[in-house]
Amino acid sequence: MTELRWLSDEEQRTWRAYLHATTLLEDHLDRQLQRDAGMPHVYYGLLVQLSQAPEHRLRMTQLAKDLKITRSRLSHAVARLERHGWVRREDCPADKRGQLAVLTDEGEAVLRRAAPGHVDAVRQALFDRLTPEQAEQLGAIMRTVAEGLQPQGPDADLPWLR
Incomplete structure (x- = not known):
């Protein structure tokens, strides 16, 4: 049995600072989107994923995988977004058991209205606090962490890791 490698004092401070900062950042962005766009951050992320997909549609299973949420969640x-008219479901033509989530024109318009405020919130909360060198280092660090945790396989590639 290998000996447990406890975090050093400096590693512990770094870990706790990371947890604290990411919790505060997620809360800040969620509150901004709720206030300005009437949606939580996870819904915004869902709309963004659909807006970047071919023909603004993705299989529900792929969308859940990309967002790292359960199919139930x-x-x-999607049911809430359907009620707003921002997303609709369609049967998958290639697989009768599958469903597609499709961004509607209204959903795209909502996303276009929400994006400037969200980008401004991200910029103020993160990038305006960093030097260009720190932002570059943060990006390199996060890509390294994500690459190490990313599931392997033919469909595991995510474009933001490049």
């Missing part, structure tokens, strides 16, 4: 989110 995704189904609940």
Whole structure:
């Protein structure tokens, strides 16, 4: 049995600072989107994923995988977005058991209205606090962490890791 490698004092401070900062950042962005766009951050992320997909549609299973949420949570989110008229579901033509989530024109318009405020919130909360060198280092660090944790396989590639 290998000996447990405890975090050093400096590693512990770094870990706790990371947890604290990411919790505060997620809360800040969620509150901004709720206030300005009437949606939580996870719904915004869902709309963004659909807006970047070919023909603004993705299989529900792929969308859940990309967002790292359960299919049940995704189904609940899509149902709420359907009620707003921002997303609709379609049967998958290639697989009768599958469903597609499709961004509607109204959903795209909502996303276009929400994006400037969200980008401004991200910029103020993160990038305006960093030097260009720190932002570059943060990006390199996060890509390294993500690459190490990313599931392997033919469909595991995510474009933001490049």
